[in-house]
Amino acid sequence: MNKCMAFVKKLTGTRLFLPIFCLFLVLLSNLIKTPGFFEVSLKNGVLYGYIIDVINRASDLVILAVGMTLVVAASGGTDISVGAVMSVAGAVCCFILSGGQQTVNEFQNPYLLGVMAAIIAGILCGSFNGFLVAKMKIQPMVATLILFTAGRGIAQLITKGQITYIRVESYKKLGSSIPGIPIPTPVFVALIVVLLTYVLLKKTTLGVYIQTVGINSKASRLMGINSTMIIFLSYVFCGLCAGISGLVASSRIYSADANNIGLNLELDAILAVALGGNSLGGGKFSLLGSVIGAYTIQALSTTLYAMGVSPDQIPVYKAAVVVIIVALQSTELKRMVKRLQTERVAGKKVA
Amino acid sequence: MIRIDTNGSENDSLNGGKVMKKRFLSVLTVAVMAAATILTGCSGTQTAATTAAPAATESKSDAATTEAAKAESKTEAKAGDKKEIVVGFSQVGAESDWRTANTESMKSTFTEKNGYKLIFDDAQQKQENQLKAVRNFIQQDVDYIVIAPVTETGWDTVLQEAKDAGIPVIIVDRMINVSDDSLYTAWVGSNFLQEGYDAVGWLDEYLKKTDRADKDINIVTIQGTIGSSAQIGRTNGVEEKMKDHAKWKMLERQTGEFTQAKGQEVMESFLKTYNNIDVVIAENDNMAFGAIDAIKAAGKTCGPKGDITVISFDAVAAAFDSMIAGDMNVSVECNPLHGPRVSEIIGKLEKGETVEKIAYVKEGVYPADTAAAEKPKRQY
Numbered sequence: 001m002n003k004c005m006a007f008v009k010k011l012t013g014t015r016l017f018l019p020i021f022c023l024f025l026v027l028l029s030n031l032i033k034t035p036g037f038f039e040v041s042l043k044n045g046v047l048y049g050y051i052i053d054v055i056n057r058a059s060d061l062v063i064l065a066v067g068m069t070l071v072v073a074a075s076g077g078t079d080i081s082v083g084a085v086m087s088v089a090g091a092v093c094c095f096i097l098s099g100g101q102q103t104v105n106e107f108q109n110p111y112l113l114g115v116m117a118a119i120i121a122g123i124l125c126g127s128f129n130g131f132l133v134a135k136m137k138i139q140p141m142v143a144t145l146i147l148f149t150a151g152r153g154i155a156q157l158i159t160k161g162q163i164t165y166i167r168v169e170s171y172k173k174l175g176s177s178i179p180g181i182p183i184p185t186p187v188f189v190a191l192i193v194v195l196l197t198y199v200l201l202k203k204t205t206l207g208v209y210i211q212t213v214g215i216n217s218k219a220s221r222l223m224g225i226n227s228t229m230i231i232f233l234s235y236v237f238c239g240l241c242a243g244i245s246g247l248v249a250s251s252r253i254y255s256a257d258a259n260n261i262g263l264n265l266e267l268d269a270i271l272a273v274a275l276g277g278n279s280l281g282g283g284k285f286s287l288l289g290s291v292i293g294a295y296t297i298q299a300l301s302t303t304l305y306a307m308g309v310s311p312d313q314i315p316v317y318k319a320a321v322v323v324i325i326v327a328l329q330s331t332e333l334k335r336m337v338k339r340l341q342t343e344r345v346a347g348k349k350v351a
Numbered sequence: 352m353i354r355i356d357t358n359g360s361e362n363d364s365l366n367g368g369k370v371m372k373k374r375f376l377s378v379l380t381v382a383v384m385a386a387a388t389i390l391t392g393c394s395g396t397q398t399a400a401t402t403a404a405p406a407a408t409e410s411k412s413d414a415a416t417t418e419a420a421k422a423e424s425k426t427e428a429k430a431g432d433k434k435e436i437v438v439g440f441s442q443v444g445a446e447s448d449w450r451t452a453n454t455e456s457m458k459s460t461f462t463e464k465n466g467y468k469l470i471f472d473d474a475q476q477k478q479e480n481q482l483k484a485v486r487n488f489i490q491q492d493v494d495y496i497v498i499a500p501v502t503e504t505g506w507d508t509v510l511q512e513a514k515d516a517g518i519p520v521i522i523v524d525r526m527i528n529v530s531d532d533s534l535y536t537a538w539v540g541s542n543f544l545q546e547g548y549d550a551v552g553w554l555d556e557y558l559k560k561t562d563r564a565d566k567d568i569n570i571v572t573i574q575g576t577i578g579s580s581a582q583i584g585r586t587n588g589v590e591e592k593m594k595d596h597a598k599w600k601m602l603e604r605q606t607g608e609f610t611q612a613k614g615q616e617v618m619e620s621f622l623k624t625y626n627n628i629d630v631v632i633a634e635n636d637n638m639a640f641g642a643i644d645a646i647k648a649a650g651k652t653c654g655p656k657g658d659i660t661v662i663s664f665d666a667v668a669a670a671f672d673s674m675i676a677g678d679m680n681v682s683v684e685c686n687p688l689h690g691p692r693v694s695e696i697i698g699k700l701e702k703g704e705t706v707e708k709i710a711y712v713k714e715g716v717y718p719a720d721t722a723a724a725e726k727p728k729r730q731y
Contacts, residue, residue: 046648
């Protein structure tokens with residue numbers, strides 16, 4: 001009995017317990033109204049089911065959340081330009097592949113060139129943000145506000161204000177699936193990004209450096225860590241993630257829709273970091289927490305669709321669930337619970 | 352966690368000269384930043400406007416520099432001299448083929464040849480920019496202001512200013528919501544309610560043609576952004592006319608926010624919840640494209656030869672491609688060619704006649720079987 005209690009205590013004590021718990025809570029709530037939520041079948045050689053939708057559709061957000069986590073951890077600020085950077089990356093890729101035309105049925109330039117250009121565009125945007133934040137010491141929110149507002153304008157300029165369509169089967173593969181592989185491609189992309197980042201942070205000292213800089217950038221500088229460089233790199237990495245995410249989003253709709261690619265996704269990415277139990281003040285961070293946070297957000301949207309909640313009420317439900325999840329994870333709530341417990345124990349003793 | 356306020360602690364130990372230097376640096380930074388913001392912000396607008404309308408930008412600078420001269424010319428015009436009519440047009444921004452066609456229609460109507468001078472402003476999807484543009488128009492003392500509003504609300508103040516200046520305002524496309532109707536002279540746009548009626552009318556005919564008139568029909572709707580005029584009109588239009596068809600059942604409505612990605616996501620969900628969908632109504636073409644992808648991914652077929660009938664709205668060029676490819680059944684037109692209608696109204700106002708408050712543009716229904724023949728005739 002005691003052993004069991006100790007195990008439960010250890011389990012609930014781990015950092016990722018609450019985020020995972022919340023994710024499961026959201027998913028399991030479907031059993032009430034949509035019993036078939038967890039059914040998975042094979043359609044056209046691709047896995048098909050609500051749960052696959054969650055994993056598939058969350059991919060863009062997962063990739064963004066990875067970059068956002070590092071930015072938050074290193075600089076204690078957020079990059080609000082990621083949605084706009086996604087749109088720039090999509091626009092650059094489609095512009096190159098279409099050769100400037102509005103709709104094409106075959107690539108005008110090699111596919112890889114378009115992808116590389118989009119990723120480079122993402123990195124450039126990230127460098128711009130990083131330069132402003134790390135070197136010029138501008139507040140992250142203000143610095144990234146520039147691309148937040150200008151990014152979509154740039155994307156509009158590249159696409160000449162039109163939706164550029166790339167009607168080529170191979171362009172759609174990144175956003176849908178590759179024949180013969182039953183899992184949608186975006187899932188793999190997200191998995192690769194998460195794994196590579198995880199290995200990079202764990203196998204090198206980069207993860208520790210980012211935490212150190214986030215906790216106290218001056219102290220870490222005195223210790224010999226180039227804190228400016230670390231912050232700069234975290235923004236560059238965030239830009240890279242936004243670029244990749246933009247490619248996936250653009251491939252899903254085989255076009256560059258400058259107005260709508262990644263619209264409001266920067267807020268979801270920040271929310272994912274918060275839902276993952278990370279402090280938005282920087283410092284200690286959990287990459288996997290953010291990833292779980294991202295899946296929770298998508299699970300929530302898909303759940304609301306599956307339940308047939310009327311569209312004008314969806315934001316209310318979303319807000320309510322988010323408030324509950326964030327409140328569950330707040331340290332103040334834990335303290336309150338603890339205080340109640342000690343009071344009860346004390347009361348028992350007196351009695 | 353210990354946080355050291357870098358600026359504060361350093362300043363304490365610094366001598367005056369360094370403080371000065373530091374202050375200078377910070378001023379410089381702010382200046383650079385401001386410049387950067389202005390540059391990035393402006394270059395967007397500027398270039399967008401330039402690429403879209405070289406002529407318009409030209410006339411804009413003209414108007415700004417020779418304001419006095421223009422005011423003079425206006426009085427001349429009012430004296431009966433056949434002088435050009437200056438029209439300020441604030442467009443939402445370039446967002447789709449539809450919007451571009453709308454802009455083009457205005458530009459090709461309000462030409463110097465037709466006796467107009469058009470001052471074009473691209474608001475880049477922001478109402479603030481539109482308010483600014485309208486105030487600029489008032490300052491430049493244009494003869495007419497035409498607005499394609501980004502949002503329905505928030506127009507009272509600026510339209511009152513226009514009214515006080517005696518400039519008639521014509522609203523195009525989306526409706527506005529103001530406390531006082533007299534703040535605008537006329538509205539030109541689509542009858543979204545009628546579009547909804549047309550969609551149901553087409554479906555009725557189609558079902559009769561395919562001998563399904565007495566069968567149960569299950570319908571799902573992918574709605575536009577909740578609260579937009581197009582969404583409200585189309586949803587209500589369909590709902591009203593559906594009452595005449597007892598056998599038709601609306602299974603569910605959900606918003607796809609007018610985007611292809613969301614349309615696909617919503618359709619994916621519909622297909623999993625219901626396996627007996629006969630008809631999909633997508634409230635714009637982009638969402639219909641997304642829905643078609645979702646239908647195909649679910650192993651079903653759509654279009655005239657498929658299991659699911661796809662009804663869409665707007666009828667943009669890409670919709671005709673989709674119909675020719677056999678994916679979409681019908682698209683109900685949302686006509687962007689507002690220019691001639693606005694010009695007609697201005698003509699009447701110039702003659703001192705009264706105009707109708709609400710003027711609808713003509714709109715058609717384009718089913719798949721005529722798509723190939725119609726496409727070359729389309730202007731957008």
